[in-house]
Amino acid sequence: MLDLFSESLAGRALFAIPKKGRLYEKCLQLLAGADVQFTRSNRLDVCLVRNHNMALVFLPAADIPRFVGEGNVHFGITGQDMVAEADVNGLVSEVLQLEFGKCKLQVQVPQSGDIKTVDDLVGRKVVTSFEVLAGRYFGELDQKSDKGVKTKIEYIGGSVEAACALGLADGIVDLVESGETMRAAGLHAIETILTSQAVLIRSNKPAEPHHDALIERITSRIAGVVAAGKFVLCNYNVPRKMVHEATKVTPGRRAPTVSPLDDPEWVAVSSMVLKAQVADVMDRLQEIGASDILVIGLQNCRV
Numbered sequence: 001m002l003d004l005f006s007e008s009l010a011g012r013a014l015f016a017i018p019k020k021g022r023l024y025e026k027c028l029q030l031l032a033g034a035d036v037q038f039t040r041s042n043r044l045d046v047c048l049v050r051n052h053n054m055a056l057v058f059l060p061a062a063d064i065p066r067f068v069g070e071g072n073v074h075f076g077i078t079g080q081d082m083v084a085e086a087d088v089n090g091l092v093s094e095v096l097q098l099e100f101g102k103c104k105l106q107v108q109v110p111q112s113g114d115i116k117t118v119d120d121l122v123g124r125k126v127v128t129s130f131e132v133l134a135g136r137y138f139g140e141l142d143q144k145s146d147k148g149v150k151t152k153i154e155y156i157g158g159s160v161e162a163a164c165a166l167g168l169a170d171g172i173v174d175l176v177e178s179g180e181t182m183r184a185a186g187l188h189a190i191e192t193i194l195t196s197q198a199v200l201i202r203s204n205k206p207a208e209p210h211h212d213a214l215i216e217r218i219t220s221r222i223a224g225v226v227a228a229g230k231f232v233l234c235n236y237n238v239p240r241k242m243v244h245e246a247t248k249v250t251p252g253r254r255a256p257t258v259s260p261l262d263d264p265e266w267v268a269v270s271s272m273v274l275k276a277q278v279a280d281v282m283d284r285l286q287e288i289g290a291s292d293i294l295v296i297g298l299q300n301c302r303v
């Protein structure tokens with residue numbers, strides 16, 4: 001059975017995807033947008049892709065940097081925090097930032113208490129799932145401090161925020177996104193160790209040439225899906241004499257498309273705009289005298 005299984009994987013490019021958790025659903029959406037077709041049978045962590053010479057390997061997000069770094073899989077998606085924690089410098093390359101899974105790794109302490117700064121934690125006990133990053137951070141602080149003591153770093157696998165209330169720790173190092181979990185546990189952040197988002201990483205071990213081509217094609221498809229989520233297409237009409245002002249507001253990625261209208265006094269403009277800025281852009285265009293401003297969502301693109 002095992003032989004049959006590894007035989008069917010032989011010669012395929014291997015793509016690691018988080019098997020569950022915060023990144024999972026978004027990864028499935030990216031794969032669908034890139035037309036990577038597969039059926040994941042219940043509990044099966046490896047599945048063959050129907051329309052490419054590739055297989056998906058579903059792994060814990062924390063293990064993906066090591067699998068990619070050691071070349072067991074060719075490329076994968078995980079968090080930048082996981083890549084940093086796995087200490088795989090030089091073994092993997094970050095090829096694409098995916099704009100989801102955004103969070104910060106922060107030092108947190110009880111809101112009410114005697115610890116106000118990270119220096120107050122030197123020599124005390126810190127609990128975390130990020131032993132390597134927290135160890136390095138407090139190791140450097142310990143060295144700089146004149147206390148001559150070591151901060152104790154202890155690993156726990158999850159629900160890290162409960163540690164202080166349970167008397168396990170004086171402070172913690174854990175991920176924060178909305179801050180809801182942190183506040184609910186009566187904690188606040190006193191330092192940010194790193195910011196993170198989901199990334200596509202690739203092994204630095206050379207792959208076979210036919211894998212290279214496929215990995216690049218899938219990467220470029222995913223880049224298109226990510227860009228489509230980041231940009232909208234903004235179309236509007238503007239008096240010809242104001243087009244210079246208007247296109248300063250919507251310069252586009254390369255250049256805006258300006259087309260003549262039947263009315264020689266007016267032109268039509270089409271330009272890509274960052275989704276996050278679109279309301280402001282529309283206000284400014286309206287002030288300049290643009291009309292019929294339409295914003296169109298992109299399903300996919302190559303830019």
Ligand SMILES: Nc1ncnc2c1ncn2[C@@H]1O[C@H](COP(=O)(O)OP(=O)(O)OP(=O)(O)O)[C@@H](O)[C@H]1O
Binds near residue numbers: 078177
């Ligand atoms: N609250 C969050 N908001 C945004 N991204 C997050 C958040 N928590 C974690 N992440 C990102 O998702 C990655 C995987 O975290 P996740 O919590 O899914 O894994 P896990 O802790 O191994 O799984 P689980 O929590 O299901 O046991 C993290 O390394 C981080 O990059």
Ligand SMILES: O=P(O)(O)OC[C@H]1O[C@H](OP(=O)(O)OP(=O)(O)O)[C@H](O)[C@@H]1O
Binds near residue numbers: 158174175176177178
């Ligand atoms: O700032 P927030 O939006 O509240 O998100 C932060 C929380 O999300 C993650 O936990 P997760 O849900 O993955 O649970 P876990 O602790 O079991 O990993 C992280 O470990 C924090 O606890």
Ligand SMILES: [Mg+2]
Binds near residue numbers: 021
């Ligand atoms: Mg988690």
